[in-house]
Amino acid sequence: NAGVTQTPKFQVLKTGQSMTLQCAQDMNHNSMYWYRQDPGMGLRLIYYSASEGTTDKGEVPNGYNVSRLNKREFSLRLESAAPSQTSVYFCASSGRGPGELFFGEGSRLTVL
Amino acid sequence: GNSVTQMEGPVTLSEEAFLTINCTYTATGYPSLFWYVQYPGEGLQLLLKATKADDKGSNKGFEATYRKETTSFHLEKGSVQVSDSAVYFCALPTSGGSYIPTFGRGTSLIVHP
Numbered sequence: 001n002a003g004v005t006q007t008p009k010f011q012v013l014k015t016g017q018s019m020t021l022q023c024a025q026d027m028n029h030n031s032m033y034w035y036r037q038d039p040g041m042g043l044r045l046i047y048y049s050a051s052e053g054t055t056d057k058g059e060v061p062n063g064y065n066v067s068r069l070n071k072r073e074f075s076l077r078l079e080s081a082a083p084s085q086t087s088v089y090f091c092a093s094s095g096r097g098p099g100e101l102f103f104g105e106g107s108r109l110t111v112l
Numbered sequence: 113g114n115s116v117t118q119m120e121g122p123v124t125l126s127e128e129a130f131l132t133i134n135c136t137y138t139a140t141g142y143p144s145l146f147w148y149v150q151y152p153g154e155g156l157q158l159l160l161k162a163t164k165a166d167d168k169g170s171n172k173g174f175e176a177t178y179r180k181e182t183t184s185f186h187l188e189k190g191s192v193q194v195s196d197s198a199v200y201f202c203a204l205p206t207s208g209g210s211y212i213p214t215f216g217r218g219t220s221l222i223v224h225p
Contacts (some may be wrong), residue, residue: 042215042217043201058212090156099161099205099212100146100213101158102157106155
């Protein structure tokens with residue numbers, strides 16, 4: 001039972017490069033989320049998808065795009081990476097009830 | 113919207129000491145309350161939850177009681193272990209009926225042998 005799987009786990013980019021973080025869940029959850037975690041800032045919501053076919057902005061959406069490819073998969077794309085996007089990114093899903101999330105192990109991104 | 117405030121860390125304890133991490137909330141109504149734990153190098157995982165006032169959530173020796181009189185949900189453990197070293201997050205739904213949680217800033221716990 002894999003839960004929430006994120007790839008890649010580590011990535012180094014140069015400023016201006018693009019990349020996509022992949023996320024997949026096998027729990028048949030409707031809702032999926034992308035967070036970033038920075039020291040002293042806690043967790044900040046980037047985008048979320050309440051159900052297949054819908055996406056909405058969170059607290060810090062600028063510089064990111066998302067795609068809810070199907071019920072299982074929710075990807076996060078950086079079109080032109082900036083050093084300010086250096087962070088640890090977490091994908092999560094929910095389906096049991098309000099506030100109860102299941103997280104992936106994280107993707108550590110460094111932008112030089 | 114709803115919000116939580118939790119004590120800043122780090123909290124540094126010796127093994128077998130008693131742990132309290134404070135969390136207070138502001139909310140409309142009586143939403144479910146959660147504690148999440150993040151072990152080094154891992155994602156967050158749900159530690160415990162309480163769904164209504166006076167409920168006590170418990171898991172792995174940790175407990176938290178939903179107290180509406182003091183709008184608090186403090187996390188406690190009677191005897192911590194080195195393996196409990198982690199960051200702990202208090203959380204609640206952003207608003208009534210929302211599935212999106214609002215997280216506190218996190219409290220780092222360091223337990224020494």
